Amino acid sequence: MHLDSKTPSGPLHEKWDKARFDLKLVNPANKRKFDIIVVGTGLAGASASASLAELGYNVKTFCIQDSPRRAHSIAAQGGINASKNYSNDGDSVRRLFYDTIKGGDFRAREANVFRLAQVSGSIIDQCVAQGVPFARDYGGLLANRSFGGAQVSRTFYARGQTGQQLLIGAYSALMRQVSAGKVELLPRREMLDLVMVKGRARGIVTRNLVDGKIESHSAHAVVLCTGGYGNLFFLSTNAMASNVSASYKCFKKGAFFANPCFTQIHPTCIPVHGKYQSKLTLMSESLRNDGRVWVPKNPGDSRPPSQIPESERDYYLERRYPSFGNLVPRDVASRNAKDQCGLDKGVGETGFAVYLDFANAINRDGHAAIEKKYGNLFAMYDKITGDNPYENPMMIYPAVHYTMGGLWVDYNLMSTVDGLFVLGEANFSDHGANRLGASALMQGLADGYFIIPYTMGGYLAENSFDDVSAEQAEFSDAAKQAKEKIQKLLNVNGKRTVDDFHRELGNVMWENCGMSRKNSDLEKALGQISSLREEFWQNVKTPGTGAEFNQSLERAGRVADFMELGELMVKDALSRQESCGCHFNEDFQTDDNEALRNDKDFCFVSAWEYKGKDKEPELNKEPLVFENVELTQRSYK
Amino acid sequence: MTKNISVTLIVWRQANSSDKGKFETHQLTDISKDMSFLEMLDVLNEELTTKGADPVAFDHDCREGICGMCGTVVNGRAHGPNKGTTLCQLHMRTFNDGETIVVEPFRARPFTVLKDLAVDRSSLDEIIMAGGYISANTGGAADANAILVPQDAADEAFESAACIGCGACVAACPNASAMLFTAAKISHLALLPQGKPESAKRAASMVKKMDELGFGNCGNEAECEAECPKEISITNIARLNREFFKSKFLSDE
Numbered sequence: 001m002h003l004d005s006k007t008p009s010g011p012l013h014e015k016w017d018k019a020r021f022d023l024k025l026v027n028p029a030n031k032r033k034f035d036i037i038v039v040g041t042g043l044a045g046a047s048a049s050a051s052l053a054e055l056g057y058n059v060k061t062f063c064i065q066d067s068p069r070r071a072h073s074i075a076a077q078g079g080i081n082a083s084k085n086y087s088n089d090g091d092s093v094r095r096l097f098y099d100t101i102k103g104g105d106f107r108a109r110e111a112n113v114f115r116l117a118q119v120s121g122s123i124i125d126q127c128v129a130q131g132v133p134f135a136r137d138y139g140g141l142l143a144n145r146s147f148g149g150a151q152v153s154r155t156f157y158a159r160g161q162t163g164q165q166l167l168i169g170a171y172s173a174l175m176r177q178v179s180a181g182k183v184e185l186l187p188r189r190e191m192l193d194l195v196m197v198k199g200r201a202r203g204i205v206t207r208n209l210v211d212g213k214i215e216s217h218s219a220h221a222v223v224l225c226t227g228g229y230g231n232l233f234f235l236s237t238n239a240m241a242s243n244v245s246a247s248y249k250c251f252k253k254g255a256f257f258a259n260p261c262f263t264q265i266h267p268t269c270i271p272v273h274g275k276y277q278s279k280l281t282l283m284s285e286s287l288r289n290d291g292r293v294w295v296p297k298n299p300g301d302s303r304p305p306s307q308i309p310e311s312e313r314d315y316y317l318e319r320r321y322p323s324f325g326n327l328v329p330r331d332v333a334s335r336n337a338k339d340q341c342g343l344d345k346g347v348g349e350t351g352f353a354v355y356l357d358f359a360n361a362i363n364r365d366g367h368a369a370i371e372k373k374y375g376n377l378f379a380m381y382d383k384i385t386g387d388n389p390y391e392n393p394m395m396i397y398p399a400v401h402y403t404m405g406g407l408w409v410d411y412n413l414m415s416t417v418d419g420l421f422v423l424g425e426a427n428f429s430d431h432g433a434n435r436l437g438a439s440a441l442m443q444g445l446a447d448g449y450f451i452i453p454y455t456m457g458g459y460l461a462e463n464s465f466d467d468v469s470a471e472q473a474e475f476s477d478a479a480k481q482a483k484e485k486i487q488k489l490l491n492v493n494g495k496r497t498v499d500d501f502h503r504e505l506g507n508v509m510w511e512n513c514g515m516s517r518k519n520s521d522l523e524k525a526l527g528q529i530s531s532l533r534e535e536f537w538q539n540v541k542t543p544g545t546g547a548e549f550n551q552s553l554e555r556a557g558r559v560a561d562f563m564e565l566g567e568l569m570v571k572d573a574l575s576r577q578e579s580c581g582c583h584f585n586e587d588f589q590t591d592d593n594e595a596l597r598n599d600k601d602f603c604f605v606s607a608w609e610y611k612g613k614d615k616e617p618e619l620n621k622e623p624l625v626f627e628n629v630e631l632t633q634r635s636y637k
Numbered sequence: 638m639t640k641n642i643s644v645t646l647i648v649w650r651q652a653n654s655s656d657k658g659k660f661e662t663h664q665l666t667d668i669s670k671d672m673s674f675l676e677m678l679d680v681l682n683e684e685l686t687t688k689g690a691d692p693v694a695f696d697h698d699c700r701e702g703i704c705g706m707c708g709t710v711v712n713g714r715a716h717g718p719n720k721g722t723t724l725c726q727l728h729m730r731t732f733n734d735g736e737t738i739v740v741e742p743f744r745a746r747p748f749t750v751l752k753d754l755a756v757d758r759s760s761l762d763e764i765i766m767a768g769g770y771i772s773a774n775t776g777g778a779a780d781a782n783a784i785l786v787p788q789d790a791a792d793e794a795f796e797s798a799a800c801i802g803c804g805a806c807v808a809a810c811p812n813a814s815a816m817l818f819t820a821a822k823i824s825h826l827a828l829l830p831q832g833k834p835e836s837a838k839r840a841a842s843m844v845k846k847m848d849e850l851g852f853g854n855c856g857n858e859a860e861c862e863a864e865c866p867k868e869i870s871i872t873n874i875a876r877l878n879r880e881f882f883k884s885k886f887l888s889d890e
Contacts, residue, residue, distance in 0.1 A: 051775040066696060067762050069802055070704040086782060122778070129778035131771045131831050133786075133795040140785030158795060164703055165798060172770035179766040187759065210751055239698040273671050278679055279700045380702065383719075383726045386671075449775045497686045499679070543686050548653065549694055549752040552686060 003622040006410040023458030031056030035219040041068030044424025045225030046170035047448025053182035072239040076163025077284035079155035080441040082120035091152040104432020105581035119450040130169040148437020191246040192482040201420035212547040216475035228403035228425040234506025236400035237282040243558035255415040256607035258408035258428035261573035266401030267333035271353040280399040290361035299344035324636040334398035357393035408607040412455035423447035433581025494539030533563040642734040670730035695754040702726040705801030715805035715864040723866040743808035767846035768839035769822040797825035806861035812853030817861035820877035840880035
């Protein structure tokens with residue numbers, strides 16, 4: 001199938017302007033005649049719901065938690081990028097665009113990324129107007145910092161809780177529209193399927209997580225804002241409820257899944273400490289602005305850090321990347337940590353950790369200054385590990401954090417299914433093979449506040465719509481299938497718990513399709529996932545019934561989909577016979593052990609098409625054309 | 638120092654909101670002190686599931702202390718004994734070997750128990766709906782630096798805005814008042830120039846909604862402040878009162 005990205009013609013900086021002009025408008029009086037379903041209430045979902053409702057559309061918004069304010073955007077710590085150039089240090093729309101394209105190792109679509117950089121400034125304006133308490137300088141102007149590999153200070157932040165503050169802003173805008181009657185809010189709902197009528201997305205089937213009722217909802221369009229699928233790895237920094245099911249159901253209904261193997265491993269997380277561990281906690285990489293990463297020079301050195309003299313420490317990021325030092329991009333920092341541990345220089349009880357040391361910064365700036373910047377992060381570290389990072393260096397290790405892959409979307413953020421739009425982390429669009437720090441919040445809000453309000457209007461104005469009701473056959477069929485799937489899970493009544501399967505799946509993926517990959521491991525993983533999935537359907541134990549509050553059943557459904565997605569990720573990784581960004585295939589590396597891209601053969605987006613149960617998914621390619629940047633080997637030396 | 642401990646867990650079980658509910662006792666052995674409290678509940682649930690019993694339902698999501706979804710009463714205290722700590726950030730190293738731990742849901746008239754330890758806190762969302770926002774539609778905002786906010790005002794607003802909406806303040810209050818929650822939002826917005834135009838109206842409307850929903854009145858016991866995992870100060874309540882009185886003086890009604 002030919003993938004039409006619908007990228008507007010013309011010079012890069014005029015494309016979005018042109019698109020906005022070319023998109024038809026819905027008459028203000030007609031907007032109330034259109035119903036839009038938004039699934040998810042993170043930054044993308046909440047901002048989209050609020051903005052669409054403000055325009056006059058009828059919005060139905062669903063979230064899996066008890067309140068839209070819980071969505072996992074809330075946990076983002078470090079900040080949000082914008083090309084305001086308030087710091088007067090050389091930033092511009094073009095530089096933010098270039099950094100994002102380069103950071104993504106040239107595997108993102110130019111036009112989308114440029115638009116993201118263009119609207120980034122408006123996001124900050126909007127958030128300030130909503131009362132987001134960003135950090136300020138003494139004069140009352142907004143403060144900026146450099147973040148995660150950027151050489152300009154373009155990151156706006158609210159201590160270490162930027163995601164929380166931005167989400168509360170979007171949530172309050174959403175609740176204002178709920179109060180105005182323009183948004184109907186349905187919390188504690190899980191989307192079980194997408195409903196298609198005459199080839200278009202016209203609604204969804206949900207499960208009420210309190211009483212188990214299967215419900216159908218119709219609309220003129222569906223906006224999926226359901227986040228990423230990092231939880232496939234069992235241990236990740238994602239919230240416990242983060243899952244792929246909504247996206248995966250859409251994949252089965254014809255939405256292509258793009259670059260599924262692009263998974264970001266975040267370098268600064270608290271190391272794993274035991275088998276019972278349920279999730280990993282990220283320490284904002286803003287810490288790398290002041291913390292220095294090191295390991296002992298000598299393998300097997302088990303002395304406590306305070307007893308290792310300066311001369312026997314290896315500040316390996318500063319040594320290997322003199323110009324970026326501790327601020328190299330996430331994938332580079334993560335891989336280096338893994339390599340050091342592989343050389344038996346890892347620290348801590350398990351040997352799977354490196355130090356992040358603040359002693360220099362505390363000596364230089366004083367305890368109070370460091371506390372002001374990172375107080376809550378230090379407190380969190382202390383709470384989790386029982387260790388005081390003001391006195392001892394932190395221990396960190398990489399963990400699965402974000403998925404750049406997601407449902408394929410065109411320039412208008414519409415998937416290959418007509419009427420199904422995908423926003424935020426759930427789509428694949430802007431980060432290529434690696435996301436820069438402080439760019440996820442930017443993308444979620446760009447999609448929700450400033451892109452979907454225009455592109456949704458275009459879709460609704462350009463098409464004519466039959467009347468559809470949630471009572472018609474397409475809905476009852478989908479609801480029936482959803483019920484059967486639930487019953488099938490409950491009927492297995494085997495011996496192993498859902499979490500037990502999930503943990504094993506996660507381990508297979510982490511070992512073989514994680515920070516670095518190689519063809520032989522990937523081949524092996526395919527077989528392991530397939531047999532694990534087979535066992536799952538014969539031996540999983542899901543207690544209780546479908547007609548009640550049943551958290552085991554919720555997890556079982558999600559893990560069932562992870563089992564299938566895992567295979568797709570591995571196939572995607574195998575098909576991409578190069579290294580790029582997060583996708584580091586050991587068979588393709590430079591002499592310096594950096595990712596070796598193959599632009600001649602792999603400069604495309606992999607968009608996977610579902611072909612039916614037990615059939616091989618088909619790989620479609622959207623070629624990436626770079627007219628405004630030169631493809632270079634990333635170098636952070 | 639031993640890394641692992643045994644505990645006796647007395648946990649509230651309630652099938653649904655109409656069930657009467659009761660306590661159930663479980664022995665847990667070999668619990669690592671590095672486990673979080675919720676991971677200890679995970680271990681219990683794995684055991685229950687394997688035995689064919691019904692696992693304990695409890696709300697949780699981010700497990701890093703920021704989403705506000707988790708929360709139960711542990712040994713009589715919302716989110717357990719540690720100051721400034723959500724339940725997910727409470728670790729088993731806080732407890733002694735052989736200790737008995739009583740776990741109950743947050744209890745308040747506006748919080749219905751859905752199952753076991755999970756409660757419905759949508760009433761807090763309703764309070765926000767009554768005015769916990771600045772009416773700024775997408776698109777019309779001026780340049781972000783057009784509004785100067787003195788650093789101390791921004792910092793103070795941030796302190797109030799740190800509320801995670803977990804409901805511990807309500808659970809801790811003898812009157813089940815949501816004053817700290819409501820006050821934190823009113824303060825956050827009233828402290829910023831952007832929030833001033835609506836601040837009196839906001840205070841009147843949110844307080845009215847809080848009363849309607851059946852939350853009690855503030856008795857100045859300060860239990861809310863003591864249990865708040867984000868250590869939101871009760872000076873916010875004083876600020877709420879100021880805004881509320883202002884709204885009464887300025888009201889045309």
